[in-house]
Amino acid sequence: MPYYDIRFIKAATGRSNKARTYAYDEAELRQKLARDGDELVSFETAKETEASEAQLNYLRALGVRIAGPLTSPEASSLIDNAKTRQEPADAEMRATLHALRVEVNRFTSRRDAYHRIRQELVRRGPAELAPWYVYRVYRTNFDRAKGDGIRDWNHPEFIRIAGEIRKDEKLLRSLLNASETSASGFRWFGPFHAPNGDTYYGDSRSTAVHKYTIAALREAGLCPAGHVERVNAPILEKRPVAETRLDLERSSSHASLPPATASRTGCALPVLFAIGTIVGTYWLI
Known part of the structure; x- marks a missing residue:
């Protein structure tokens, strides 16, 4: 911003x-x-602060080769991405950020984008936060066998359920508390068990606001009864990482970058940048 x-x-x-x-x-x-x-x-x-020499040196030490100027926030994102094996947010995520009017830099990862959305909507207040929360609970639990589901967080049913949350003091307090302690930025809820046996934890399903929201979504026929394991959970792919050069001159805007695509059949995902070569590593995207 x-x-x-x-x-x-x-x-x-x-x-x-x-x-x-x-x-x-x-x-x-x-x-x-x-x-x-x-x-x-x-x-x-206001003029953006340029990346410091310390940041640039650290990027070089991490093996990230750059061409072109960097701002300090961009350098921070690149450093974090390199250390956590993240990629910049894809075109779909960028479109969501634009629709929500949430500003990020061109190297912000999908993981950090979800947290940035949460932070910004908390700042704006429950009127915008509550529908987004209902939408994210829905996206974690809807029946994928019936298609891609609803992609509009301003869907009338989401707005209706969000309105009930806002009117109830206990539910609203639960929503605000959940926002403050969110582990995934409402990216997904509950545990996810990776193929390699590791378990990743999203946001809590035991809060009052989550219990109410999932019950309301089921009553509206938008989510199936019972928890559906792995529905819209983060995708973990076992894939090799090939070393590639990060060229900022060719990556001046993420809007022009190809969206990351995932395959449940084991095909590799496109890599925008990587460091070294790692084989047999599970990536959280």
Whole structure:
């Protein structure tokens, strides 16, 4: 999310003030000021901090070869991706981020994108957080045998269930608590057992808000009765990783990158960047 250096008239005092604040775009910036009755006089986008020499040296030490300038947040994402074997978010995830008006850098991983969405929707409040939570519970539990399911978190049933959550003090408190302690950014819920015997844990299925949400989704006929193991759980593929050069000149925008595709038949996933060669490693995507 970009930062803006702004000059505005404070409604409470009538005086001119300067500040640095963040917003998704100019429209949101004006909305933020309007909520307090302040008047925007002028603004400019704050210059992003360039990657430090220490960050660049660390990337080189990790084996990531780069071409082109990097901002400090981009370098941080690349370092984290290299250490945790993550890839930048694919085109589908980028489209979701854009629709939600959540800003990330071009190297943010899918894992971190889910946490970024959660953080931003918590900041905006329950009106946007609750429908997204209901949608993510649905995506973890819907019957994939019937197709790809609903892809709109503003579906009328999700909005209705979210409205009931917001009206109930106990459920709303449970939602906010779940948001603060989320392990996966609401990417999935409950344990997932990988083919290699490892177990990965998502967010809790035992909270009051999850119990209510899954019951409401089942009553609406949107999710089958009982927990369906591995439905929309993270995909773990056993696949080799080939060393490749990260060329920032060819990766200036993730919108132009091919989306990551998964196969349940054991085919390898496209790799945007990797370090070294590892065979027989399970990747969480």
